[in-house]
Amino acid sequence: MSEPLLTVRGLKVVFDGFHAIDGLDLTVERNEIRFLIGPNGAGKTTLVDAITGLVKPAAGSIVFEGNELVRRREHQIVRSGVGRTFQTPTVFEQLSVLENVDVAASFRLALPKLLRARRGTTPEVTAALEAVGLDALADAPAGTLSHGQRQWLEVAMVLCQGPRLLLLDEPVAGMTGEERTRTGELVQRIAGEGTTVLVIEHDMDFVRRFATRVTVMHEGRILTEGTVSEVQQDETVREVYLGRPRDARGAGTAEVVS
Amino acid sequence: MSAATAPVDATADGLRSDDLLRVEAVDGGHGSTAVLFGVSLGVPRNGLCCLMGRNGVGKSTVLQTIVGLLKARRGRVIFDGQDITKLRPYDRARAGIAFVPQGRDCFPQLTVMENMRVVQEARRDLPRSGIDDALDLFPRLKDLLDRPAGFLSGGQMQQLAIARALVTQPKLLLLDEPTEGIQPSIILEIEDAIAQLKRTAGLSILLVEQYVDFALRLAERYAVMDGGRVVDAGDTAGLEDGHVRRLLAV
Amino acid sequence: GCGSSSSESDAETSGSTASADAGGETIRVGILHSLSGTMAISEVTVRDSELLAIEEINRAGGVLGKQIEPVIEDGASDWPTFAEKAQKLISEDRVAATFGGWTSASRKAMLPVFESNRALLFYPVQYEGLEQSPYIFYSGATTNQQIIPGLEYLKEQGARSLFLVGSDYVFPRTANKEIKAWAEANDVEILGEEYTPLGHTEYGTLISKLQDARPDAVFNTLNGDSNVAFFKQLKGAGVTARDMPVMSVSVAEEEVAGIGPENVAGHPVAWNYYQTTDTPENRRFVEAFRARYGADRVTSDPMEAGYVQVHIWALAAEKAGSTDPEKVKEAARGLTFDAPEGRVRVDDVNQHLFKTARIGVVEPDGQIREVWASDGPIAPDPYLRTYDWAEGL
Amino acid sequence: MDVFLSQLFIGLSVASVLLLVALGLTFTFGQMNVINMAHGEFVMAGAYTVYVLQTSVFSASMATLAFGLALPLAFLVGGVLGLILEFTLIRRLHGRPLDTLLVTWGVSLILQQVARDIFGAPNVQVKAPPFLDGGITLAGVSMPYTRLFIIGLVVVALVAIWFYLSKLPAGRRMRAVVQNRDLASASGVRTPRVDRLTFFIGSGLAGVAGVAVTLLGSIGPTLGTNYIIDAFLVVIVGGLGQLRGAIIAAIALGVANAYLEYWTDASLAKAAVFGLIVVFLQFRPQGLVVTRRRGLA
Amino acid sequence: MSTLAKLFPARSGRAAFLVRFTLAAATLLLVAPALLNDFRLGLLARYLCLAIIAVGIGLAWGQGGMLVLGQGLFFGLGGYAMGMHMKLEEAAAQNLDVPDFMSWSGVESLPALWKPFESAAFAIAACVLIPMVVAALLGTLIFRQRVRGAYFAILSQAMAAAFVIVLIGQQGLTGGTNGLTNFQSFFGLRLADPADKRTLYLFVVAIFLGVFLIARQLVRSRYGKVLIACRDAEDRVRFLGYDPTLVKVVAYSAAAGMAGLAGALYVPVVGIMSPALLGVVPSIEMVIWVALGGRTVLAWAAAGAIIVSWARTDLSERFPSGWLYAQGALFILVIAFAPKGLAGVSEALQERIKTLWKRRTRTPEPAQERELEVVA
Ligand SMILES: Nc1ncnc2c1ncn2[C@@H]1O[C@H](COP(=O)(O)OP(=O)(O)OP(=O)(O)O)[C@@H](O)[C@H]1O
Ligand SMILES: Nc1ncnc2c1ncn2[C@@H]1O[C@H](COP(=O)(O)OP(=O)(O)OP(=O)(O)O)[C@@H](O)[C@H]1O
Ligand SMILES: NC(N)=O
């Protein structure tokens, strides 16, 4: 029997006495597309921050492929196979789109190799750029990208690193329906190629279409876990998160064009 | 080709002489990068115009040009009958334009309360009750008043951004993807809030939104952008179902 | 005049590049002082008196029938810049001699330049001795013409213990090395020795150390701005000249004005010249200086030395009939001049001046009243060879 | 005499001077992110203000009046210089904090030369008002009135600034503009006016500091250079824009220096304090009082 | 015009670089010695030493975003290492136990710190390695704690200040404020001899060109991109699996090594090494050269050092008492109004010339072209 890819036990993150994550347990299996939803401020981003070393937990353990991540430094966590994007995309504005991805792809090179100039483009870089549809903009400075384009670029950057666990924080926020579909399909493809993906998202339509399993967070803990429809039927989830659709609007509350 | 100052055909529907805000054939962009080409659109008085389009077509750039953070290289921006093209952003704000930027902007080291107060105090003519009114629309912020805004979660910050804009009691509210990152139940509340503001406060709104249904439910007017141009615009009344969707799916 | 004179550069003659260019209409001399930076405070005044001397000489017909043309350069309170500018004056402007420097640090930086070019430097400030370059004329006092008389005076006044306070550079450190040797031979106890960086302004702790040690007197080799802070804060701490006299060797009229006379009044200083020195030459000098630069200006020892050294160079050149450095050096031996401070004579060997030592006390009006003077000029002894206690320094 | 207490007092008085110079920087550097190397020259301008008042406006017998008037006037002189600097140069340098350092460095060179050309290179003298002559002795520690006066001045300035920054709308506006200029502007805050006011106050405080330092040291064109680095270190150790941090840092640096200097000498003490700062930043890289932020800085 | 366009093509490809580099090298190695007199050639040698520092600063600051306001520290470490060796060589030649300045301060036997510098090999290695090691240590401490921006700038400045204070305070060991002066020879070259000075000049040029090539390779490499990434969003770089501390330390340390090398050359070229060259003021000036030339372009950073130093010499010769105005104004104008320095100015000029040229040769291009580019 295979052990889970990621096991979080008794995690606590405290800011000035405020418990943003309050004794959270979470298990993520290999090759799933796990969605994490929950009210604003539930602690979803903080959980990702804790897994990737950006915030230091007050207690608890985070085990990834048998290795404890707590107290490791950020870049070591990335090197052990965990990649992430940010809710507010950050890219290297002075570098071109291609260079952004290339820098990301070169992270395992030793210093002597890094000191050589880049000649041409490696296949993984090309593939990542094509996957997010930025190949046409490869030579544009990343600083000139729009909000949405930056999100794509971030995805390309983690993609080419071939992480075994990929954490996406609201990857489709601000995208049109068509773009959402493309992103969702991309996520499915990545998962198919052996990467486990944990997605934070508020777009329930997107969740419905692409989730294998959904975890709901509330006030720093796991509220419930299950399939999309199980979760959607849950009274508390409706109460604190989904809200009750009112007659006047019909069923779809925040439906995106698809 | 964009030498023609007259709005092109497609946008003629998006602009009326009695509109509160009239963007007339504006060219603009970031620094030396040209992004907008002859953009025209209007926001009706006490109405809502919804601006749609794929990533990177220039929606945010339009909004930033309207508030004056970016300069219009050509064309005019008329607000309430006054040409504001040359005004500085703060003077436009004082004229009654409020802006909720995309991507959760705030004063990170000021508390939630201070974020609102600083805006309210920026002008002598704003009553303190503006803050209470804004908080009534977003009651979840009441628990967070003393927290530095930079520590808020994405959704919390978005709520604060809208609340802060309302504190200025604007005539025109510019919302750049206000539902981005907000939990479904609150999106419903925001929708209610917008509808209510239109009704009771006589507010006009220019809304950039990806959720087409949400947008069209609220809007009287719509405009669709592509490649820095307005490619379709008009009234939502009598809009053939799926028309906009088709445009966006290009 | 910026020399783009590639024709002048004579690649054939290696070795000495200095060949004071006497062929022109005028004779050029270098004036090289700090016109900017910390030391500008002191050094611009010397430049002024040197220019005054040049004007006087020119009015009287110049040197060797030619007018003197000063080439002014800024040493910028930066020792390497002094070296660079000295080189420039020598190799591009072909000056007959250079008048310049104040701190010993600047002199040490310029020394190799003048030696390797066999060109002349006239240096106007009192210094620590233990140096004798064949290409430098020292017109300020060496140790035995200022510091030792200062020490003897304190001892005579009954001081049995001293505290040494100085800026952290070569002059105070070397001077204090000599002072300690002197003290040992004279049964005077040294209760402390403290250095502060040039430009230091916070003397609270040093003053409390003085108050703890309670010396009979303080020997002060601080240079520049620091004196102002030191004396103001000393007065603030309630220490008066009566409790603890501070003998200074770098506080002249110019510095007194900056410190504020009320803050130094009563403290002794040691020099060779004061504005109040009573000679006919000095009356003329002070009058000329004020006429030239304004009635509110004061004169001081280094200014006088600057003035004197220009005249000495001019006399030597006249005597030699040439501005060639070697001939000027030769002619300068034993030369005398009636300076504002009294008669001075160039030493035959070491190119220092015979100078009269004078101890003065600062008056509340900012002038310095002479309270003791040596019997006539003292022979310069930069290596203190005539003092037994100085053996092994 | 009790060394411990007397050095404590000396440390505090050193701290008070440092703090006075650094207070202006908490505005221009801490709030506006401008590394104003000409701040020291504003201090110098404040010092020359006293000199001009004493020599050209009032007779020597009115030293106290001249000194008293110098305080507000030096604030104005420093402030106006700051305004000019803001208006001509700083305005163009938003978002380029490191460039402000280099540009204002050029400004400081020029201001020093201006002072040299107006007042001459030699130091000038200022008379302390007679009521500041002497001092008191408490618990074996002699405290000159000049030092006590400066400490008092700092306390007054601190209270005023604290009130301004945390209680007055203008202070809030100032912080808002620093934190998000575009947003502030789009929210109706007249950002250029806020910038100018901030710079005016910060530079004005430098002028006041200039009046204070005439009581202790020399007044010359290079006066400012003596204080500038130490003052920046106070701001850094205290934490950017943190009043509380600056106070603690100034006291810590002043007192550490006083004790270290007592046991060693001025040079070593100074080098040791610099060393301690490097070590300190190992533990508190953002200074004593930290403004934390979420996510990526 | 067309040959000019060939020499300076728009895209700085490999060939273009080779052309430019060869031109610059030829100017320095052949033209300058032919045109300049000994004194001016000596000054140019000095400027080139400074240009080596500037190349390092261009790397650390321009590419890596570390505003190194304390390069005087490393310049000094290299300079003193070489100076100590030269002093000892001389003392040995004159049969003295200790160098001249030590006896002035009462030091009679050679301090242990000085002993290793009797070896030429040790001294040469030390000039570069000591600064690099010190930078690596300091850098690791500082960058690991994420001290950056203005904090780093002022901290590095304080380190230079502390170094100078220590140098001045230890007169017996270091020569104090005076520093080390009065050098006669450098590895057999007699410093007073014009022919030997020319040889020394050529040596400096060779080292300068070598250092420039090394720095250029660093910038062009992938490492160079990672360095830029660190400059623009250091925290983001962590989440790509790089340790920014290491990335920055490499550049910082390389810049320190270059400054050290420059210091080592400076001593024989100028004949003095003193704290006055290393403190806060000179260290800031070093950065100003780079800002003025153009911080992101190495060649312009080096040019900045040469131009500013030359301007300083020239202005101070022309206006001995007013040159500070000119220098200050130069700093202000260029940095405030030309943020990319002279590099930016030259770029803009080339751009202008190119459009003028195009306009004259071709029919005006349709205004659409640019728009389409953006929209596409
Ligand atoms: N550094 C901090 N200091 C104080 N409170 C913080 C800090 N960081 C986060 N918080 C608080 O922790 C809670 C969890 O925030 P988090 O960003 O993880 O929420 P989230 O689930 O990602 O929300 P959203 O869906 O809105 O992005 C919020 O209430 C937030 O205000
Ligand atoms: N700071 C900038 N500098 C240069 N170009 C920019 C900048 N910001 C955006 N752009 C460019 O301007 C175009 C329009 O950007 P804008 O942000 O207005 O798009 P948008 O329609 O709001 O997209 P999104 O839905 O992704 O927010 C994009 O192609 C982008 O590349
Ligand atoms: N010689 C001096 N005063 O430095």
Ligand SMILES: [Mg+2]
């Ligand atoms: Mg979140």
Ligand SMILES: [Mg+2]
């Ligand atoms: Mg947008």
